[in-house]
Amino acid sequence: MSAPRTDRPAPPPRRPTAPDGLLVVDKPAGWTSHDVVGRVRRLAGTRKVGHAGTLDPMATGVLVLGVGRATKLLTYVVGADKEYRATVRLGVTTTTDDAEGEVVARADASGVVRAALDAEVARLTGDILQAPSAVSAIKVDGKRAYARVRAGEQVELAARPVTVSRFDVHDARTVAPGTAGLPDDVPAALDLDVTVVCSSGTYVRALARDLGAALGVGGHLTALRRTRVGGYALEGAVTLEEAEAQADRDEVLATVPLADAARATFPVRDLTDAESVALSYGQWVAASGAAGTTAAMAPDGTLVALVEDTRRGGADLARPVLVLAPA
Structure with missing residues (x-):
């Protein structure tokens, strides 16, 4: 039996645990969200940590990550x-609907007129039914659609309702053969x-x-940059290099505190001390009077819970759907 090795380098020391909060990252190209x-x-x-x-x-751009309790x-x-x-890019169809797929069809798109383009863009704006790309992460019978496609299966996903609030075309330019990555003979x-x-x-x-x-x-996507997720914009994002430099400098990774993170996402309700205690025990309190989810803040600015108005016993009340500051 050989002796255990003693020349292995020591693992790097574990960094101090970052405080609960969000981190808004400017994701680089070539990285998966899991990376x-x-x-x-x-x-x-x-x-x-989750995203x-x-x-x-x-794609690049805004990827919102939660650390600790903020994952909730x-x-x-x-x-x-x-x-x-x-x-x-109009005139080129790919297997993945983006530049990472194989080209399956080409057509001359130089004759597309702006009036026709604007009309079809308008039809794709508003409340529409959209069939997701076959190589999406949607699960089909427990398996990701993209995994089934890579295994050679034919996958057709059902259309689902989505809302496109804006679809603005800022520039349209003809790409001649032999330029901008287009082969000479197409x-x-x-x-x-x-x-x-x-x-979403x-x-x-x-x-x-x-x-x-x-x-x-035909058409596919050649570049994609996410500039905002809810109240989190690209201007407030950091690169991974910037995050690492900050963590090295301050000895702990900085995050957006829970209360600030909630304020960027939800309407805010200020609680009394009594309401703060009640919610921390998971009890219901008086209605907030706002539709959807509301961030309930203690008098000291702490995020106590997320609440939603509902009817109970003939009265409108706010029920905690997520308690962040339990008793």
């Missing part, structure tokens, strides 16, 4: 509306720079696919 979670777990000194809403590896807030952040800047394409604001569950690459199909030339 970012893994990196932040090391920076935060805890495995209790609110997956970004594809090719992510369920509510996921449902917030999102804003994207994107580039759509038809001309048309690139669109767009802004999309949409509900909307696929921007599916918008590119459907726009191209409606115009008869």
